[in-house]
Amino acid sequence: NAGVTQTPKFRILKIGQSMTLQCTxxxxxxxxxxxxxxxxxxxxxIYYSVGAGITDKGEVPNGYNVSRSTTExxxxxxxxxxxxxxxxxxxxxxxxLTGDTxxxxxxxxxxxxx
Amino acid sequence: AQSVxxxxxxxxxxxxxxxxxxxNYSYGATPYLFWYVQSxxxxxxxxxxxxxxxTLVQGIKGFEAExxxxxxxxxxxxxxxxxxxxxxxxxxxxxxxxxxKLTFGTGTRLTIIP
Numbered sequence: 001n002a003g004v005t006q007t008p009k010f011r012i013l014k015i016g017q018s019m020t021l022q023c024t025x026x027x028x029x030x031x032x033x034x035x036x037x038x039x040x041x042x043x044x045x046i047y048y049s050v051g052a053g054i055t056d057k058g059e060v061p062n063g064y065n066v067s068r069s070t071t072e073x074x075x076x077x078x079x080x081x082x083x084x085x086x087x088x089x090x091x092x093x094x095x096x097l098t099g100d101t102x103x104x105x106x107x108x109x110x111x112x113x114x
Numbered sequence: 115a116q117s118v119x120x121x122x123x124x125x126x127x128x129x130x131x132x133x134x135x136x137x138n139y140s141y142g143a144t145p146y147l148f149w150y151v152q153s154x155x156x157x158x159x160x161x162x163x164x165x166x167x168x169t170l171v172q173g174i175k176g177f178e179a180e181x182x183x184x185x186x187x188x189x190x191x192x193x194x195x196x197x198x199x200x201x202x203x204x205x206x207x208x209x210x211x212x213x214x215k216l217t218f219g220t221g222t223r224l225t226i227i228p
Contacts, residue, residue, distance in 0.1 A: 004157070033215070040123065042204065042220040043158075058215065090157055102148075103216065105157030 002026050006091050006106035013081040013113045021076040021109050023091030031094045032074040033058070033103065034066065036087040043090065049074055081113045116141040116207050118219035126225040129197055135190040135222050137205035146208040147188040148216070149179055153201045161203075164188065175199070200226045 007022045025032065030051045035043040045058030049068040063085060065077040074093075078085060088110050092103040117140045127133055139145055146165050150158040162173025169181040179190045188205060205219040 040220055042118075042218040045215055048215060092158075102160045102163065103158075105159070107155070107157045 004091055004093055004104050004106040006089075006109050008109060009107065010110045011112070013078075013111065015081060015083065015113060017081050018077070018079050019081070019111075021078075021089055021091075021111075023074045023076070023106060024072050025074075025091075025093040025104070026072065027093060027095075027104065028071060029093035029095055029104075030071065031096065031101075032068065033092045033094075034064070034074070034076045035090045035092065036060065037090060037108075038087050046076065046089075078111075083113050085111065086113045087111060116145070116217045118205050118207050118217055120203075120205055120219035120222050122222045123220070124223045124225065126227060127195055129226050129228055130194050133190075133192045133195045133199070133224070135203050135205075135224070137188045137190065137219060138186050139188060139205070139207045140186065141207055147179075147181060148206040148208070149173065149177070149188075149190050150204045150206060150218075151175075151201050152204065152221075158204060161190070195224075195226055197226045197228075200224055 004025045033048045034046040037043050044060045047066040049055045055066050088108045090108050091106045094101045094103045119138045148163045149161040151161050152158045161177050162171050164171045164181045172178050177192050181188050202221045202223045204221045206216045208216045
């Protein structure tokens with residue numbers, strides 16, 4: 001029962017470095033999401049995907065890029081890390097896109113940019 | 115645009131006491147409403163959801179929530195809390211129609227004291 005798996009769990013980046021946060025789900029969900037969670041701010045949607053080859057921006061997409069080459073994988077790319085990107089990142093997947101289906105979340109990646 | 119307000123940032127209750135976490139939403143049509151729980155170091159897990167029908171919904175771990183359209187509220191309750199309920203709780207709203215994504219509140223952190 002793997003569900004949604006995120007790697008790495010923790011990472012420290014220097015300003016200007018790049019990295020990719022990995023996300024894999026084994027539930028055959030078409031819809032996948034990336035959120036960031038900042039203290040006192042709740043979860044903000046970065047990008048989402050409705051299926052392989054299709055992605056779209058969420059509420060806070062600046063500084064990030066995504067791709068969806070398979071149903072299972074939805075990596076999030078940070079090209080030029082900035083301190084403002086210090087956050088906890090959650091990947092999620094769901095059966096449906098509309099807000100009427102349960103989203104399944106990974107355990108998160110805690111990223112610190114110094 | 116839809117929005118969610120959780121007015122209580124942090125709540126402390128004694129083990130065995132009753133609990134009510136507040137959630138107010140703003141949405142122009144029939145909302146879909148969710149409560150998620152996040153244990154320390156974990157991703158979010160769905161507690162319960164309301165789509166239609168009976169306005170009192172039961173969830174996992176002994177939680178329930180009541181949808182009150184007149185008050186635009188969806189408060190979470192539990193008659194007797196356990197130490198394991200200490201976590202952060204998020205209310206979320208989704209759209210009944212269209213392709214809106216979930217909008218999360220800022221969360222309420224629950225502390226349980228012996």
